[in-house]
Every structure is written in structure tokens, then in C-alpha cells.
Amino acid sequence: MAGFFKKIFSFGKKEVVEERIDETAPLPPINWDQLDALKPAAEQALPEFLKREEPAAEAAPAAAPRPPLEEDEEVRPAPAEEPTPEPAPIIPPAPEPIVPSTPEPLPEPKPAEVPKPAPETPAEPPAPEEIPARPAVPEPTPEPRPQEVPPPAPSEPEIVPSRPERQPEPAPVEVPTPPVEVPAEVPAPVEVPPAAPVEVPPSAGVEQPASEAGAAPHPPAGTLSPYGDEEKEEVLPPPAAETEPGIPPAEIAPPIRQPAPVETQPVIAEIAPEPQSVPQLAAEAKPAPGKVTVARKVEQKAEPQKAPEPAPRRSWFQRMRDGLARSSRELTGNIAGVFTKRKLDEETLQDLEDVLIRADLGVETALRVTDSLASSRYGKDVSDTEVRAVMAAEVEKVLAPVAKPLELDLSHKPHVILVVGVNGTGKTTTIGKLAAKLTDGGLSVMLAAGDTFRAAAIEQLKIWGERTKSPVIASKLGADAAGLAYDAFERAKEAGSDVLIIDTAGRLQNKTELMAELEKIVRVLGKLDPDAPHTVLQTVDATTGQNALNQVEIFRNVAGVNGLVMTKLDGTARGGILVAIAAKHRLPVYFIGVGEQVDDLEPFSASEFARAIAGVA
Numbered sequence: 001m002a003g004f005f006k007k008i009f010s011f012g013k014k015e016v017v018e019e020r021i022d023e024t025a026p027l028p029p030i031n032w033d034q035l036d037a038l039k040p041a042a043e044q045a046l047p048e049f050l051k052r053e054e055p056a057a058e059a060a061p062a063a064a065p066r067p068p069l070e071e072d073e074e075v076r077p078a079p080a081e082e083p084t085p086e087p088a089p090i091i092p093p094a095p096e097p098i099v100p101s102t103p104e105p106l107p108e109p110k111p112a113e114v115p116k117p118a119p120e121t122p123a124e125p126p127a128p129e130e131i132p133a134r135p136a137v138p139e140p141t142p143e144p145r146p147q148e149v150p151p152p153a154p155s156e157p158e159i160v161p162s163r164p165e166r167q168p169e170p171a172p173v174e175v176p177t178p179p180v181e182v183p184a185e186v187p188a189p190v191e192v193p194p195a196a197p198v199e200v201p202p203s204a205g206v207e208q209p210a211s212e213a214g215a216a217p218h219p220p221a222g223t224l225s226p227y228g229d230e231e232k233e234e235v236l237p238p239p240a241a242e243t244e245p246g247i248p249p250a251e252i253a254p255p256i257r258q259p260a261p262v263e264t265q266p267v268i269a270e271i272a273p274e275p276q277s278v279p280q281l282a283a284e285a286k287p288a289p290g291k292v293t294v295a296r297k298v299e300q301k302a303e304p305q306k307a308p309e310p311a312p313r314r315s316w317f318q319r320m321r322d323g324l325a326r327s328s329r330e331l332t333g334n335i336a337g338v339f340t341k342r343k344l345d346e347e348t349l350q351d352l353e354d355v356l357i358r359a360d361l362g363v364e365t366a367l368r369v370t371d372s373l374a375s376s377r378y379g380k381d382v383s384d385t386e387v388r389a390v391m392a393a394e395v396e397k398v399l400a401p402v403a404k405p406l407e408l409d410l411s412h413k414p415h416v417i418l419v420v421g422v423n424g425t426g427k428t429t430t431i432g433k434l435a436a437k438l439t440d441g442g443l444s445v446m447l448a449a450g451d452t453f454r455a456a457a458i459e460q461l462k463i464w465g466e467r468t469k470s471p472v473i474a475s476k477l478g479a480d481a482a483g484l485a486y487d488a489f490e491r492a493k494e495a496g497s498d499v500l501i502i503d504t505a506g507r508l509q510n511k512t513e514l515m516a517e518l519e520k521i522v523r524v525l526g527k528l529d530p531d532a533p534h535t536v537l538q539t540v541d542a543t544t545g546q547n548a549l550n551q552v553e554i555f556r557n558v559a560g561v562n563g564l565v566m567t568k569l570d571g572t573a574r575g576g577i578l579v580a581i582a583a584k585h586r587l588p589v590y591f592i593g594v595g596e597q598v599d600d601l602e603p604f605s606a607s608e609f610a611r612a613i614a615g616v617a
């Protein structure tokens with residue numbers, strides 16, 4: 001009997017299935033009423049079906065294979081069964097996930113089934129909406145969709161087998177209803193997505209915070225209100241706020257909200273502090289009765305003006321002492337180290353000689369000092385003070401012959417002074433300083449920019465010319481320096497200038513071509529006046545050290561240097577080189593440079609220099 005009922009149900013299944021395939025058209029059919037009539041035919045076929053159903057049931061779970069088999073009975077083609085296996089592989093994947101889901105709602109037929117799919121579906125629908133937000137949700141989403149498509153076909157065969165078990169009681173009535181319900185169930189999940197927007201209403205509850213948040217952004221965003229996107233996003237942010245209240249809305253709203261108030265705040269800040277600061281200053285610090293400047297603040301102006309008054313110019317000697325301080329400290333310190341509570345003997349004399357040589361005074365000067373000490377103090381206790389006094393006296397003796405003032409023979413109109421020296425030793429600066437002295441003394445001076453290799457040197461000399469009110473003869477960059485010197489000499493003659501000072505390019509003594517050019521200048525000037533240039537000054541950088549001796553040697557031979565200007569004696573510990581140069585070359589030292597200012601060029605004094613470097617008051 002059970003097999004009989006199964007077959008009957010199977011017929012019912014077939015019919016139902018076919019009807020469903022025809023979209024519920026056959027559902028109302030009279031099949032149920034004609035079941036009895038069909039029974040005999042079914043009974044005759046029963047044994048066959050039973051034989052077939054058994055293997056079918058074994059092979060294929062559920063009733064999926066059954067419907068195709070019955071259809072095949074009518075057609076009876078074996079190939080028809082072959083196509084069935086094809087749907088079979090397709091069905092298994094779908095029914096497997098569906099079977100657990102559908103049977104559950106099915107056993108809970110009637111009303112219970114409706115609510116269950118609903119909760120399942122709502123879980124699914126939020127997923128598709130949340131797909132962008134939650135990665136885990138997308139997994140369920142693909143399931144519902146495949147279910148929607150395949151379910152109608154596979155769900156029917158599944159539903160049928162489950163119902164036949166119950167059908168024996170309610171029988172056909174329930175069968176037609178479920179198929180009708182089934183489509184209702186199927187659309188239900190389809191409608192579920194709309195149910196998802198229904199979940200948005202929960203966002204509606206969020207809309208309140210959204211409205212709150214919206215209220216916040218709107219006022220500041222009032223300036224940015226033109227953005228229609230903001231309004232759209234305002235609706236969206238609430239759901240985001242539910243899941244993760246901060247992230248999405250923060251990205252949208254805050255950046256928009258913050259800039260708006262920031263723009264307004266600075267305006268307020270600028271306006272507010274100023275009016276506040278003014279009264280504060282007026283109230284807190286009342287300006288003195290003197291002058292007051294009103295800029296950002298009201299500032300007292302009277303007292304700072306008094307500062308420039310105290311600017312006592314140090315004497316040149318003081319500046320020279322200060323400049324030689326480093327040289328002096330090192331030298332005197334070493335001397336003190338040698339003669340601390342020691343009698344003068346060969347060892348101390350040798351130590352002193354070493355100290356003086358290291359101070360660039362030169363071997364000659366060093367021997368003069370040690371010989372002087374030995375002749376008068378040998379075997380006696382000697383203090384460093386006594387040693388420094390002897391040293392100052394001997395150094396002065398060396399420098400005195402060269403410490404001569406610059407003499408100008410104004411019988412020559414102009415007296416030509418050619419300034420030479422290694423680049424950077426202070427030629428142009430010295431020319432400016434000297435021109436200032438001459439013009440201050442009432443002499444007319446003309447300057448010639450003979451350093452045609454460096455544009456800055458030309459401009460620098462022009463500046464000095466403006467400061468000293470001395471005309472400057474210059475030419476294009478790279479022009480022939482000898483030609484320029486010749487032209488300047490003629491111009492100075494024509495102008496009746498007392499002095500013509502010619503600048504030359506800084507050049508290294510090992511560049512023969514440049515030295516040849518210097519010789520050419522001297523030769524050209526001699527064409528206009530056999531005695532010209534009347535003075536050839538070489539600037540010597542005191543910081544150069546022993547190399548200065550070689551520089552003087554070369555320029556003396558090439559250009560006929562007949563006077564020196566020791567520059568940069570300020571701030572160097574090698575000022576002793578001047579003594580060595582004087583002792584070796586016996587060239588007049590007219591000036592010393594102790595700074596970059598116009599009045600930092602001082603006539604050289606042997607005694608002052610000697611005392612300064614020896615640290616003797």
C-alpha cells in the first residue's frame with residue numbers, strides 16, 4: 001500500500017511539476033478527481049515503477065529523479081533517462097543547500113513557514129546592501145540568488161516528496177496550496193531585498209541621529225550646502241552609523257564640517273584679538289609720553305632710539321691688539337709654559353726658539369730673541385714677562401726698518417699705484433680703504449678696474465668709487481687689463497687726478513700667463529711714464545702663513561712690488577708672518593688691515609705691532 005500511495009503521489013508530483021512548469025496552470029486541473037481513474041493504469045504500471053523507483057530512489061536522493069522517470073515512461077525512451085542524469089548533477093548542488101532550508105520551513109507549513117523564510121531572507125537581504133561594507137555578507141548573497149533561480153524547479157520536486165507523506169491525510173488540498181504558496185515563498189525572498197530597504201527604516205531610527213548629525217553638519221556646512229551629494233550622503237551615513245558609527249559618516253561629514261568652521265574661526269580670530277589686544281595694551285602697558293609706533297601693537301619707540309648713540313669706535317691700536325689677540329695669546333702662552341720657574345739655559349732657549357718659529361716669526365727673528373736673552377740673562381731665573389719684553393724689543397727692531405709711511409710723489413700727475421696680490425688677499429678692499437684716506441686728505445683719486453676676469457670685482461670697485469667719490473674706469477668683462485690700465489692712465493692725466501689706483505686680477509703665482517699679463521701692465525704704463533707705476537702695493541693675507549713669503553718673492557720679481565699691506569691681521573693666530581716677511585724681504589709695510597670696514601686700514605707701526613703680538617702693555 002505504501003508503494004501504491006507513493007506512486008499516486010508520484011503522479012501527483014508529476015502533474016504538479018508539469019503544472020508548475022506551466023506556471024500553475026495545471027494546478028487546478030482535475031487530476032485529483034481523476035486519480036481514481038488513473039489508478040488502474042497506475043496499478044498496471046506499478047510493478048514497473050516500483051522496479052524503476054527503487055533504483056532511482058537509491059541512486060538519486062529525494063524525488064528529483066522521479067518526475068523525469070515518469071515522463072520517460074510515457075515517452076519510454078532510454079535516452080530520456082540519460083538527459084535526466086544531466087539535470088541530476090545540476091540539481092544536487094542546488095538541492096543540497098536547499099534541502100536543509102526548505103524541509104525546515106515545510107514541516108512548519110502554514111503560517112510558520114512564512115515567518116521563517118522571512119527571517120532567513122532578511123538576513124540575506126541586508127547582506128547585498130552591506131556588500132560594500134561587509135565582506136562576510138557577500139557569501140550569503142550569492143546563495144540566495146542561485147536559490148531564487150534554481151529553487152523553483154528543484155524546490156518543487158523536493159516539496160512534493162515531503163508533502164506526499166502528509167498528503168495522505170490532507171491529501172491534494174494541501175498540495176495545490178503549497179505550490180501556490182511556494183511561488184509565494186519564492187517571491188518572498190525576492191521581495192526580501194525590498195525588505196532590506198525596509199531594514200533601512202531601522203536606519204530611520206538612525207535617521208534621528210542622522211538628523212542630529214545632519215543638524216550639526218548643516219549649519220557649518222551651510223557654506224557648503226550647495227553640495228547635493230551631502231544630502232544624499234546624509235541619508236546614507238545613518239546606516240553606516242549603525243554598523244560602524246564613526247567611519248563612513250566621519251569621512252563624509254567631518255571633513256566638510258571642519259573646514260567650514262575653520263574658515264569662519266580664523267576670521268573671528270583675526271577680528272577678535274585685534275580689538276582685544278588694543279584695549280589690553282592700553283590698559284596693561286600704558287606707553288610713555290614719548291613717541292609710539294602703531295603697527296600690530298602699540299610699541300614704545302623712544303628708548304630703542306637711544307641705543308645707536310653708544311658706539312664708541314675703538315682706536316686702531318685697540319683693534320690691532322684685538323686682532324692680534326689670537327696670535328699673542330698663543331705665543332705668550334707658549335712662552336709662559338717654557339719659562340715657568342726655570343733658569344735660562346740651552347734647553348729653555350731651544351724651547352723658546354721653537355715657540356717663536358711656530359708663531360711664524362721666522363728663524364731669523366727667533367734667533368735674534370734667543371741671542372738677546374742669552375747675552376743678558378743666561379743662567380738666571382727668567383719669567384715669561386721678561387721674555388716677552390725682550391721679544392717685543394727684538395721684533396720691533398726687525399719691523400722698524402719696514403714700517404714706513406706711504407709716500408706719494410705728486411709731481412707725477414697722477415701718482416700711479418698698482419695693487420697686486422693673490423686673489424682674495426684683499427686688493428679691492430684695500431683700494432677702497434686707501435682711496436677713502438686719500439680723498440679724505442683732499443687728493444683727487446681715480447680708480448681703474450683692472451680685474452677684468454671677475455664681474456663682481458668691477459662692481460665692487462664701482463661701489464668703492466661711489467663711496468669715495470672717485471671716478472672709476474672700467475671696461476667689459478674679459479677685456480685686456482693692460483689696455484684698460486693704459487686708458488685709465490691717460491684719463492687720469494687728462495683729469496689731473498692726483499692718484500690713479502689700478503686694481504688687478506687675483507692670480508696665482510703659478511699661472512704664468514696671468515703673471516705675464518701683469519708684466520704687460522707694468523710695461524704699458526711705463527710707455528706713458530717711465531717711472532710708472534710709481535708704487536706697487538702687494539696685499540698679503542696674514543692668514544696665509546708661510547706661503548706669504550713665496551707670494552712676496554714672486555710678485556716682487558714680476559711686478560716690482562715696493563710696498564706691502566698686511567691684511568686680515570684681525571682674528572688670526574699667524575700674525576707673526578709679518579715679522580718674517582719684513583726680516584726676509586725688507587719691503588716697506590705701509591698699512592695693515594684689521595677689518596673689512598673703510599677705516600680698518602691703519603699705517604703700520606713697528607713698536608705697536610711688536611708690543612701687541614708680544615702681549616706687552
Ligand SMILES: Nc1nc2c(ncn2[C@@H]2O[C@H](COP(=O)(O)OP(=O)(O)OP(=O)(O)O)[C@@H](O)[C@H]2O)c(=O)[nH]1
Nearest residue numbers: 423424425426427428429506567568593594595596
Ligand atoms: N677680516 C678682514 N677681511 C678683509 C680684510 N681685507 C679684505 N677683507 C675681506 O677679504 C675678502 C676679499 O677681499 P677682496 O678685496 O675682494 O680681495 P681681492 O684680492 O680683491 O680678491 P679678488 O678680486 O678675487 O682678487 C673680502 O670679503 C674682504 O671684505 C681685512 O683686513 N680683514
